[in-house]
Amino acid sequence: MSSLEEPLCLDKQLPSTSTVDIGRFSSGACRPRADDMGCGNCWIERSCSTSISCSEDYKDYAGEAFIWKRQTREMPGSDSFGRCNSGKGKHMGKYGNSYDSRYFRHQPTHNMQSHDNYIKTTRSKFFSGMPKFVKIVEVGPRDGLQNEKGIVPTSIKVELIHRLVSAGVSAVEATSFVSPKWVPQLSDAKDVMEALKHVQGVRLPVLTPNLKGFEAAIAAGAKEVAIFASASESFSRSNINCSIEESLARYRAVALAAEKLSIPVRGYISCVVGCPEEGPIHPSKVAYVAKELHDMGCFEISLGDTIGVGTPGTIIPMLEAVIAAIPVDKLAVHFHETYGQSLPNILVSLQMGISIVDSSVAGLGGCPYAKGAAGNVATEDVVYMLHGLGIKTGVDLAKLLSAGEFICKHLGRPSGSKAAIALGRAVADASRI
Numbered sequence: 001m002s003s004l005e006e007p008l009c010l011d012k013q014l015p016s017t018s019t020v021d022i023g024r025f026s027s028g029a030c031r032p033r034a035d036d037m038g039c040g041n042c043w044i045e046r047s048c049s050t051s052i053s054c055s056e057d058y059k060d061y062a063g064e065a066f067i068w069k070r071q072t073r074e075m076p077g078s079d080s081f082g083r084c085n086s087g088k089g090k091h092m093g094k095y096g097n098s099y100d101s102r103y104f105r106h107q108p109t110h111n112m113q114s115h116d117n118y119i120k121t122t123r124s125k126f127f128s129g130m131p132k133f134v135k136i137v138e139v140g141p142r143d144g145l146q147n148e149k150g151i152v153p154t155s156i157k158v159e160l161i162h163r164l165v166s167a168g169v170s171a172v173e174a175t176s177f178v179s180p181k182w183v184p185q186l187s188d189a190k191d192v193m194e195a196l197k198h199v200q201g202v203r204l205p206v207l208t209p210n211l212k213g214f215e216a217a218i219a220a221g222a223k224e225v226a227i228f229a230s231a232s233e234s235f236s237r238s239n240i241n242c243s244i245e246e247s248l249a250r251y252r253a254v255a256l257a258a259e260k261l262s263i264p265v266r267g268y269i270s271c272v273v274g275c276p277e278e279g280p281i282h283p284s285k286v287a288y289v290a291k292e293l294h295d296m297g298c299f300e301i302s303l304g305d306t307i308g309v310g311t312p313g314t315i316i317p318m319l320e321a322v323i324a325a326i327p328v329d330k331l332a333v334h335f336h337e338t339y340g341q342s343l344p345n346i347l348v349s350l351q352m353g354i355s356i357v358d359s360s361v362a363g364l365g366g367c368p369y370a371k372g373a374a375g376n377v378a379t380e381d382v383v384y385m386l387h388g389l390g391i392k393t394g395v396d397l398a399k400l401l402s403a404g405e406f407i408c409k410h411l412g413r414p415s416g417s418k419a420a421i422a423l424g425r426a427v428a429d430a431s432r433i
Helices: 039-046 054-065 068-073 109-127 140-147 154-166 189-195 211-219 233-240 244-260 283-295 312-323 342-351 379-388 397-411 418-431
Strands: 135-138 225-230 265-270 300-305 331-335 356-359
Touching (some): 135 379, 154 189, 189 211, 211 244, 225 244, 225 283, 233 244, 244 265, 265 283, 283 300, 283 312, 300 312, 312 331, 312 342, 331 342, 356 379, 379 397, 397 418
Parallel strands (some): 135 356, 265 300, 300 331, 331 356
16 A cells, blocks of 8 residues: 555654544534534424434434433543543543543543543444445546536546556446537547447446437447436436436336346436425435336446535435335445535445445536536545545555546646645645755
8 A cells, every 4th residue: 555545644743543633523513503504404304204204213323323422421521532621641532542641640440441441432333334345436537527618538538537447446437328419528428438448347337318328338338337317306307308207217228228238237316315406305205216226227326416415414314215225235325515515424324334435536527407516526535535444445546646637637727636635735845855
């Protein structure tokens, strides 16, 4: 593992990821008040009239997974992880057995043992269910570049995909076989696939909106396709010009044709927590569409927060509803950075058993049919966080940064990845020393 594959500590005296300083996290930050939760809170409260009771399920989840919150309130003079707030010792606030001696000097031995067990229990609760490996599905060449105002040359797209494959990304969404009238940025889909026909060891799914698109994709040499439905009726009509049920009927035809040719089909669901026209989307609607896609043969289903309004408070009940309908190992998450909530949303998704994450190099993207939707979460940021959690991805972060720098130079703008910007600045500073 290269040095860039691990979170960067600009101060060498800072603790490593094995001894994370968690004193930064206060109990207030972990326990948002109802009046501070904004849409994340009110969406749950609005949509619980059906058999899938989001607020009750969420309370059960919070009560089971975060019992330590109640324990924290009973420990005066300490933060949410039981650390003394008044201590300033250099050993304070670390996981493990190094504690501030000034705090524990006057404490009975049994209290120290109890505190040690408490820390271990808290850490176990936080990391329980986390996968050891997360598969990254890179969507930048398709979902990212389709939102560009100008047409990116085919050679640049192909070079970007080659660089992503070289970085170790095992699945790269290459292009889309949609009408050039609707998405002119991807009108070179056939040429892209021709240039990639000899690429081995990587999945290269392409988006196909209907049977005509599927046939064109197969003729161009595609070995995997993707279909996309919506949990919002309004967005379905504005995005693909048909109702949810009509779209599912289309995709059954695609799935049947794919099955005959042994072509894997990946499913996407957009607007899984909110719609630009309808507002909040009830989790039961997402579960319904996911179940339909699963039953027609989709081997993997990506849950997309298309306009980026989700928070952990809305993502958790949505995932609970979908996981109740189909196996969790069939699910991926796909977040946009409109409100900067992608990484927190990915983190809670991991805690709930998700092990597949869609992301876009340099944070490219958006949605041409969702006004105000920001780009996808940056692959660099996702990989940086996952490596910091000790989760393997198979991705070389240094090579990934190079791929992001390549496409940003062509587009003439800075990267949308905070990790890429910070790491690039650190490398520049080091070169001047």
